[in-house]
Amino acid sequence: MSKRIVITGIGPIASVGIGKEDFWKGIINKNTNVELAKSHAGDEIWDEYYVHKVQKFDIHNFGINEDDLEYIEDWKESPIDMDMQYMLAAVKLAFDDGKIDYKKAGKDSVGLIVTNENLGMEDFCNKILNESYKKMRDSTGISEKAFSDDVYYKIVKNGYEVQTFMPLFHVARTFNIHKYSLFVNNACASGLYAIEAASDMIKLNKTPVVVVCASDHSNVYKHLWFKMINMYEPDGKMKPYSSKSKGLVMGEGASALILEDYDHAKKRGAHIYAEYLGGGFRLEGWKITIPQVGGTSYQEAIEDALTASKTSKEGIDLICGHAPSTMAADAYEAQAISSVFGDSNISVTAFKPYVGHTLGASTLVELAILLLAMENDFVPPVLNTKEIDSRFKIDLIKDKRKLKIKTVMKLCCAFAGFNAASIFRKA
């Protein structure tokens, strides 16, 4: 008989709050913490942009071994980048919430999957720009070769940091994890792919526990890219499925979840948030930034998820959409939902107005909200969307709703056409 996979720990970090309690409190109180960030180039402001900003974060407040943090700093020869800080903190919060003593359990019974789209890239870009600028400005007879050697020497270490094994190594080393491990990058859908991989790891008896974590730190480069491709919401308020929506607002944060073999969790008396029933995954392979509206890939991912989880469409109580608030992606998603669920009036929610778009971390951050919504029998209303685009046939939860939700589906249609649907059932 196939193993059952359950979630027994949550470690969320986002603009709404840090750690399960504050995070949920922030959702309830709508503490979205959208700020107007200013990016400087020298004394001048380069650009201003709205962002859901994580508040009062200090990596030293999570009880992570300081020697281990110092080890990373020494290796990098610079402060730990924020992506990595968020990721480490989220993993620690999830271990604490799951009551797993990783110092003891990490060696023989905990695996790890890390996901992040651009870890280390921020540092990399900063160094290239800053060092190049300084040298150009102050060029005082230094030869071209000496200049190149010098700059290359300074940036090469960060160049290695963008290799994806690095975060896997640092997180595993910090938390004494020595079992099977993987790095996953499927753009915004990374978290759902990671959960599927974790489930497979447990079912194949590679390890009874897997930590799945993802993080994303906001920065001006990411913002400028979205602005450049007309996907930025200038009023700073994301409006899922709305005809008034102009695009997304970046968020930042991290989330870690403990995936565990059901029997293993029961044996140690762990609190079980939900069971992972299965997922569907399709790769559209059309364009990088644009979904193929009218295509069937997303719909097929949803159908695959229902099949894999042995769940009928009538068995789904709530869908949590990706809803990046771009017209194409929201339409694509609404279309896929309607195609599968027809006129069943399935309830749909979307959490990005609370936490912004946390990109590679988005599915795990939003899944943390979803798990807590199930735990509390309360679905936070979708903010900012006053009128749903009339072409979308979905029942969007715009008001506070006490809702007994047992089975939920999390969706994501990511850049590069990674379409994913995952189904969870309250324990």
Add this chain to the structure above:
Amino acid sequence: MGQNVAQEVKEMLARMTGFEPEEIKDEMDLVKDLGVDSLKVIEIATAIEKTYQVTVKDNQLIKLKKVKEAIQLLQDLLDKKAKRQ
């Protein structure tokens, strides 16, 4: 060739928007004049790719604003295809 491409693009736009082909002028704005939103732009790209066996890149698709740009895009894609053959 140029005239044919222009005509074919206008006929394609006409099918998607309900305008008559002769009503569609080169200088017209896809959004303001023809009501072509980003979803329709994706449909146009899909139709162009399917009909002419070419690949429209993300940034070309995002930048489309006017009828004449759509015509130019298809012309460029067909020229590129011809060079490769």
